[in-house]
Amino acid sequence: MSFINPVKRFYLALETWFNLSFGNTWNPLYNLGTLTFFFFWVVFVSGLYLFIFFDTSLSGAYASVEYMTHDQWYVAGIMRSLHRYASDAAVITILLHMFREFALDRYRGFRWFSWVTGVPTLWFVITLGITGYWLVWDDLALYIAVQSSQLMDALPLMPASMSRNFLESQINDRFFTLMGFLHLLGQPVILFFALWIHVKRLSDVSIVPPRGLAVGSFIALLALSLIVPAVSHEPADITKTPAVLNLDWFYLNVYPLMDYWTKGQVWILTLGVTGFLMIMPWLPKKKTGQAAVVHLDECNGCEQCAMDCPFDAITVQKRTDGARWANEVVVNEDLCAACGICAGSCHSSNPFRHSQQELVTGIDMPQSPVNDIRNNVESAIAELKGENKIIVFGCDNAIEFSGLKSSNIAVVSFFCVGMIPPTMIEYALKKGADGVFVTGCRTGDCYFRHGNKWFDERYAANRQPILRKRADRARINIFRAAETDCKKLRRELDKFQQSLVDLNQKNIEESSEVGHE
Amino acid sequence: MNKPLRYLLQAFNFSMFMALVWYFSLYPAYHQLEEDQAMITFTVSHAGKHIRECVKFSQEELLKLPPNMRKPMDCPRERSPISMELKLDDEVIYSKVAPPHGLYSDQGIDIYQNIRVPAGKHRLTAWLNDDVKVEGPIYKLSQDVTLKPEQHLVIEFKPAISGFDVH
Numbered sequence: 001m002s003f004i005n006p007v008k009r010f011y012l013a014l015e016t017w018f019n020l021s022f023g024n025t026w027n028p029l030y031n032l033g034t035l036t037f038f039f040f041w042v043v044f045v046s047g048l049y050l051f052i053f054f055d056t057s058l059s060g061a062y063a064s065v066e067y068m069t070h071d072q073w074y075v076a077g078i079m080r081s082l083h084r085y086a087s088d089a090a091v092i093t094i095l096l097h098m099f100r101e102f103a104l105d106r107y108r109g110f111r112w113f114s115w116v117t118g119v120p121t122l123w124f125v126i127t128l129g130i131t132g133y134w135l136v137w138d139d140l141a142l143y144i145a146v147q148s149s150q151l152m153d154a155l156p157l158m159p160a161s162m163s164r165n166f167l168e169s170q171i172n173d174r175f176f177t178l179m180g181f182l183h184l185l186g187q188p189v190i191l192f193f194a195l196w197i198h199v200k201r202l203s204d205v206s207i208v209p210p211r212g213l214a215v216g217s218f219i220a221l222l223a224l225s226l227i228v229p230a231v232s233h234e235p236a237d238i239t240k241t242p243a244v245l246n247l248d249w250f251y252l253n254v255y256p257l258m259d260y261w262t263k264g265q266v267w268i269l270t271l272g273v274t275g276f277l278m279i280m281p282w283l284p285k286k287k288t289g290q291a292a293v294v295h296l297d298e299c300n301g302c303e304q305c306a307m308d309c310p311f312d313a314i315t316v317q318k319r320t321d322g323a324r325w326a327n328e329v330v331v332n333e334d335l336c337a338a339c340g341i342c343a344g345s346c347h348s349s350n351p352f353r354h355s356q357q358e359l360v361t362g363i364d365m366p367q368s369p370v371n372d373i374r375n376n377v378e379s380a381i382a383e384l385k386g387e388n389k390i391i392v393f394g395c396d397n398a399i400e401f402s403g404l405k406s407s408n409i410a411v412v413s414f415f416c417v418g419m420i421p422p423t424m425i426e427y428a429l430k431k432g433a434d435g436v437f438v439t440g441c442r443t444g445d446c447y448f449r450h451g452n453k454w455f456d457e458r459y460a461a462n463r464q465p466i467l468r469k470r471a472d473r474a475r476i477n478i479f480r481a482a483e484t485d486c487k488k489l490r491r492e493l494d495k496f497q498q499s500l501v502d503l504n505q506k507n508i509e510e511s512s513e514v515g516h517e
Numbered sequence: 518m519n520k521p522l523r524y525l526l527q528a529f530n531f532s533m534f535m536a537l538v539w540y541f542s543l544y545p546a547y548h549q550l551e552e553d554q555a556m557i558t559f560t561v562s563h564a565g566k567h568i569r570e571c572v573k574f575s576q577e578e579l580l581k582l583p584p585n586m587r588k589p590m591d592c593p594r595e596r597s598p599i600s601m602e603l604k605l606d607d608e609v610i611y612s613k614v615a616p617p618h619g620l621y622s623d624q625g626i627d628i629y630q631n632i633r634v635p636a637g638k639h640r641l642t643a644w645l646n647d648d649v650k651v652e653g654p655i656y657k658l659s660q661d662v663t664l665k666p667e668q669h670l671v672i673e674f675k676p677a678i679s680g681f682d683v684h
Binding site for chain 2: 020160168220223224259
């Protein structure tokens, strides 16, 4: 078994725990991004309702929030609690999302853009939460207002002291209304664009979690809102400094630090952490394989690769070589993750073609062309000895499978299971393998996002290129595993081997019965 | 795993998640003051005096200047640093010499300092000097105060009233 770093091992164990109860499709750890979007939707809808009753004046804000919390607890009160708790839940899912990408090493290389744009997005969320607490205008709000202002004052950009707005003689509605505008419109719009940029380099982006997970999360939020409704502190009073404050640590964690450090030190820490997070993808840089290459002579411009590319690296344009096809595809090398899914999706990646000569396919991976894979498959099968010969097609980014190799088991690696042309499975069976065992990332956790999904759809003949019906499904086994599932993989392979023994036995019996007849 | 057990585990996981959300949205409570403490905010927003008086250009000096820059008086842009000190009883609780802001040191300063102090009866003394040409305190404050626990007392320097405003 290869070395797996402890952080990754811990995270994979956590995922396994959630797989037990939620299954792979509903596993919240596989849906952290969509779950965050869902919490934003809850925040947005509840916020719209709260806005109806909220008084954006300094004198009326607290009273309006109290009215919502106590007099209209059955709707507005619940909405307020949902608004707060969903915002908090979003911070947890964002932090887990970041931790996941880090633990599974999915923040470097071609993924740098999503990581780097994600960091400021987190700050936008935090500042949105801060202005939200400000609007309640209770003791906590006053504390936040003064502390935030002091932080801003420490910047050399401020023309005048912001903190002094909160002296008794200075407080006025204008500044409060500005905060209202920021929270209710300015910051949400900025956040919307930040999220749009964050997912811009991905194709087929989902912002909706599986229904069951969404329903469960909402019920949980609702239950929490009913059991422990969100309430305010005492109304803001400039002549008082409350000894104890119940801070929302998801959003306000930096403020207590200001009581012990200078504002400059707090800024250095905040900007330092932000800067460090932003440069993490290059510490060190992760090498991405060579980008896919288009061979126009073999490309008929069917666009399947462009539809399957998980990172929007392939675009379709008008034919440039005068061939009779209308379109051709172009690979953007900067966006290409070198997953090979395009090669697996190309009709011309059919190993039965040009069997006596080099197989050139419409779109291919220079470091592992389909022709080489075909040769590997052929030679690996030719070397197998004994009964029940199995060829394992495995994904490089999932469980380590090279150790499975034995006298009757061969292994061939792919960048992703989505890179496997379905005809390659047929080809292996045709060339003498008794069974094909395909292993890749856990369901819902494909390293290249869509590899598992496209493979399953091709296998079920729902997506081009399909695995034809003539390919005996009883001789194909698909097993998905995390890097820590070595024993499970071995067990599954043994089981498959036994099923092939039974199948061969059954075939012999059937053929002898036919002979007797 | 059978369905009821799965649902039970799901409920457990959701409960844990919500417990986490609830707890850190309120706790641990932050104690910004001890029970017997009050808060004093000492704040100054003021520009110091110019470092010297304006002087009249002599005829010779004027002639040395380009015609478009000739003016009768030579006034400095630079302002004085502002020195200040705040004492509670005999203890100095805040002291600072704030240099003027701006590239040419011609801007004012903004101070907003929170200081935790014990509640009770105290003698507050403060002074401020905004003119390098004058030695020692120019503006002074001396006042007895009784601070209740959690009270927020603001000592604001107000040039308009030529001194400190305590409220």
